[in-house]
Amino acid sequence: MNITKLIFLQECMPDWRRLVSKCLLLLVCLLMFSIKPAFAGINDDLYDGNMFVVYAGNGSLVPPRQTLAQTLAEHKPAFLAFYVDDSSDCKKYAIVISRVQEFYGRVAEIIPIDVDTIPVKAKYDPTEPGYYYSGGVPQVVVFNQSGKVLLNKKGQVPFEEIDDKFREVFDLLPRSESVELKRRSFNEFSSELAK
Structure with a gap:
């Protein structure tokens, strides 16, 4: 093989690899940005966890x-x-x-x-x-x-x-005759502890 051809192939090879790697990187980026995240909420019938x-x-x-x-x-x-x-x-x-x-x-x-x-x-x-x-x-x-x-x-x-x-x-007593059930606050202040 001719030496000039070998030198030419060696010089072109890295450019070709760089070009392929840049194209692959671009393709991966396009795929990442084109995939839409799953947006689920309380008002739709989409799964978003337990x-x-x-x-x-x-x-x-x-x-x-x-x-x-x-x-x-x-x-x-x-x-x-x-x-x-x-x-x-x-x-x-x-x-x-x-x-x-x-x-x-x-x-x-x-x-x-x-x-x-x-x-x-x-x-x-x-x-x-x-x-x-x-x-x-x-x-x-x-x-x-x-x-x-x-x-x-x-x-x-x-x-x-x-x-x-x-x-x-x-x-238990019916709701109309009993004290209304109330939720306790998790951050409820206890005056007995403050004494």
Whole structure:
């Protein structure tokens, strides 16, 4: 091979590699800037993470502490909440489920059920969540200590309606005759500590 041709190829080779690397870098940059980020919010049906963490600030609900079968076997009141993480109705309702846990979480079992995790079967036992699921979300089911269903309703059931059923379960005064339940502030000032 001619020496002048070798010198020419050696001089051109680095330019060719630089050109290819610049083109690849440009292509990668174009792809990065053309990919749109996922913008999900409370008013759309897009998945943006666990709805209890994102919209209710309560990651302690998922996974539940006990199954429905364990809760019914212990004769403990239960609250089933059927949901999906990518439903705007469920996202808006997450705060109500969290509020139920706030007031009744120590005396009743709060069991959120992602309907996507319910196994598809021809028939369910009464100890399985699929037995009570009616095909829509959100849906709530309230059980008393003996496992009797006191409330089974689809849609955004108001906290007050759920509270009324739990007041029956625990033999509490009706809301009209009792002191209004109030949320405690996490930054509540205690005058006893200041003394």
